[in-house]
Amino acid sequence: MHATTALAVEPFVLKDIRVEGLQRTDAGTIFGALPFRIGDTYTDDKGSAALRSLFATGLFTDVRLEIDGDVIVVVVEERSIISSVEFVGLKEFDKDALSKSLKDVGIGEGQPFDRALADRAEQELKRQYLTRSLYGAEVVTTITPVGRNRVNVTFTVSEGEVAKIGEIRIVGNKAFSEGTLLDQFELSTGGWLTWYTKTDRYSRTKLNADLESLRAYYLNRGYLEFSVDSTQVAISPDKQSISIAVNITEGQPYTVTGVTLEGDYLGREDEFKSLVSIEPGEPYQAEAVAETTRRFNEFYGNFGYAFARIEPRTDIDRATGRVAVVLVGEPSRRVYVRRVNVAGNARTRDEVVRREFRQLESSWYDGRRIKLSRDRVDRLGYFSEVNIETAEVPGALDQVDITAEVTEKPTGNLQLGAGFSSADKVSLTAGIRQENIFGSGNYLGLEFNTSKYNRSLVVSTVNPYFTIDGISRAIDVFYRTTRPINSQGSDYELITPGMAIRFGVPFSELDTVFFGIGWERTEIKAGASIPNSYFLYREQFGDTSDSLPLTLGWQRDGRDSALVPTEGRYQRLSAEWSVALDTRYLRTNYQIQQWIPFTKRYTLGLNAEIGYGKGFSNRPYPIFKNFYGGGLGSVRGFDQGSLGPVDVTGAYIGGNRRMNINAEFYVPMPGSGNDRTLRLFGYVDAGNVWGENESIELDTLRAAAGIGLSWISPVGPLKLSYGQPFKKFSQDRIQKFQFQIGTAF
Known part of the structure; x- marks a missing residue:
């Protein structure tokens, strides 16, 4: 019997199934897709279903069913x-x-x-x-x-050439100039920096974001009825230039007459009222309404109400240009946190994120603890983004799951620094560090300095959770050689090997106390031009001095970001007390930083640092423990380590007291919009170093001012600065251009 196509045949019992045309596909794939087996009764409906199933696999360009007696032959043509x-x-x-x-x-x-x-x-x-x-x-x-x-x-x-925005027009504006409104846009018509920012490239998403910024600008100035009527985007015939026109209706401005609360405020109306940032008598501000709503939501969350709703309602009087704001609050239901999840961490271990959480599982939802948890995870510095998502548990109205969504970033950091001067020529510092080695949250660093006058090799490791309670442990092993600046040339040096271990105990969410112990040996290796002060110390106490310093410190970090802070305060106090072996001294240092946001684009950073050292047990303060000033991290515009007392041989020997004051004002790079990773800054630095026999007088302070560039580069924060001293003395060594990677001031 010849094979025939399986169309409109009488039902029959299958005795066999054959497959023809296979080259790569396994026959089991064919049999698995067929709706019939040997021994089944074959019908036309089953044949149609078989064809549909085989085509649905996507493996074949053609499929036929042929009948050879009581046998079905599946003929396939495989896809390439x-x-x-x-x-x-x-x-x-x-x-x-x-x-x-x-x-x-x-x-x-x-x-x-x-x-x-x-x-x-x-x-x-x-x-x-x-x-x-x-x-x-x-x-x-x-x-x-x-x-x-x-x-x-x-x-x-x-690919062709990139189409650039040639024109952006805003039509219908009366209260504000077109230039003022275009300043709210990220998109631009081009400038000298658009090769980096690419803000002259059109994107519908970016335009929508700019329109929202424009709407926010008006809504924050009382224009409640502002609207964007239409946008037209036209491209030139050669597809190289784009024109954008935005048509708006401003409406009239409104002044707030009062704010009232309606709904259920948990019997805490006075506490909620204290959170209101809407000012009667001022123009209506959408930001103030949104901020008040956010505060209300957070305050509800503090009592376990994760799904509270606050509806702002505006009662407008167009005749008088006034508006009354009504805030309707509904706490909804109180909930527990069933589970805390971590997502997005491909490298970092879950426990590194979880141990920063202050919101516990199986406890009341607490908005304050959740925000604190998010901030603590963000401060780790391992993630470019940290978001907290809250999801209801299906079938349980009083439970939620919390997920910490993180976006990992490279935590390896290459630190570089350089300076140029007539004496030092080129000095380089470098370091390689990994703040999250193997995803464990531990720190491992290697730093070295190739300066002509200061060379060092330091290996450090930090375990931030040495104990389950969050006590950290740090170990440092170092080898330093120092050749203090000498006008006659430095053919002597200080050689200091040593090691130290310290622990950090958290006393609050912001405060940590450090304590530890170390050992170091300082050898004064003499040369023909050794400074007189070093010569006398060496003659009296020998060329080698061992120290056993105890360390004690305190740190409070309230900054919103360790990398690009815009507000908050940072303080650190440290003390080093040598109680045994060849030296007896106390060396203390205090640093404070304050970050003040003027707007979201302009930030003022202030830094102050003072240091003091004193000898004990009838022994002088060791000269090799002196503070130095000038250069990076001190007073820019002056050569590194060149401030303070000068020995009779012309060497800069530092002093036992120092003071630095720094101010930096950050502005956006022209053409970069609100990009915080690339900014310009102006700075003013002042400070000096004093010896034991000198009085601290403000007249002896050195000061410099300059401008610089701050860039969060792929290898770390980069700062370029060019400064000009405006208060200096004849013996001072000037170094106008400096750059550094990895430090704040």
């Missing part, structure tokens, strides 16, 4: 397999990233080829180029057979 996916002419995008994204939609090496998917991938590539303002980009897909039913897929791209 993609041998490779190549890109030609690709510049704007990373090839590996595109390959991965296309593989996710079915176009990848080893996958069945589907022409429809290839066409869809081509359109997706074109769409991606549109998001980069490459409107002239062309993509051509080429399919090349390579034998054994395989094909190569090649996307040939002609």
Whole structure:
């Protein structure tokens, strides 16, 4: 009997099933998709279902069912397999990233080829180029057979030139100038820095964000009925220039007459009223309303009401231009936290995040503790983003799950610093550190200095959770050689090997107390031009001095960010007390920083530091423990370590007392919008170092002013500064240009 196509046949009992046409696909895939087995009764409906099921696998371009007596023959024609996916002419995008994204939609090496998917991938590539303002980009897909039913897929791209924004117009504005309104936009018509910021590239998402900024600008100045009527985006015929027109209606400004509370405020109306930041008699400000709503939500959250709702209602009187604000509060229900989850941490261990949480599982939802937990995780410095998500537990109205969504960032840090002067020529400092080694939250660092006058090698490790209670342990091993600056040339040096261990005990969420012990040996290696003060100390106490310093310190960190702070205060007090071996001394240092935000774009940073040292037990303060001033981290514009007393031989020997005062005012880089990673700053530094026999007089302070650039670079925070001393003395050594990576002041 000859095989016939299985169409409109009488039902019969199957005795066998054969498959023809397979080259790569396993026969089991075919049998698994069939709705019948040997011994079943075959019908037309089952045949149709079999065809649908086999086509749905996506493995075949053609499928037929033929009948040979009581046998069904499944004849298939397999799809070609993609041998490779190549890109030609690709510049704007990373090839590996595109390959991965296309593989996710079915176009990848080893996958069945589907022409429809290839066409869809081509359109997706074109769409991606549109998001980069490459409107002239062309993509051509080429399919090349390579034998054994395989094909190569090649996307040939002609990217063209980037279309730049040539004009942005705002139509309908009366209260504010067009220039003032365009200052609220991230998009721009180009400038000398747009090669970096790319703000002259059109993006619908960016334009929508700018329109929201424009709306917020008006709503914060009383224009409650402001609206964006339309936007027109036009591209030039050569697809190289884009024009944007925004049509707005301002409406009239409104003044707030009063604020009233309605709803359930848990019997704490007075406490809620103290949180209101809306000022009667002032123009209506949407930011103040949003801030008040946020505060109310947080305050409800402090009592376990995670889903409280606050609805701001405005009663407008257009005739008088006045508005009354009504805040309607509904606490909803009180909830427990069932589970705390961590997401997004591919490298960092869960416990590193969890141990910073102050919101416990199986306890009342507490908004204060959740915010504190988020801030503590953010302060770790391991993540570029930390967000807290709250989700209801299905079937349990009084329970929620909390998820800490983190975005990891590289925690390895390369620190570099350099200075130029007529004496030192080029001095370099460098360090390699990993703040989250192996995702454990531990710190490991290696620092070295190749300066002509100060060379050092330091290996440090810190375990922030040495105990389960959060007590940290730090171990330092170091080897330093110092050659203090001498006008006659430095052919002597101080050699200091040593080690130290210290512990940090947290006493509050912001306060930590440190204590520890160390050992160090200082050898004064003499030369022909050794300063007289070092010569006398060496003659009296020998060329080698051992110290056993005890350390005690306190730190309070209330900054909003350790990397780019805009507000908050940081304080640190440290003391080093040598109680045994060859030296007896106390060396103390206190530092305070205050960050003051003027607006979200302008920040003032203030820093002050004082140090004091004294000898005990009828022994002088060791000269090799002196403070030094000048240069990076002190008074910029002066050579490193060149301030303070000068020995009779002309050497800068430092002193047992010092003071530094620094001020930096940060402004956005022109053309960078509100980008906090790239800013300009102006600075004023003042300070000096005094010896034991000198009186501290403000007239002896050195001071300098200058400008600089701050950039959060891929290898760490970079600062370039150029300063000019405006209070100096004839013996001072000037160093106008300096840069550093990895430090704040």
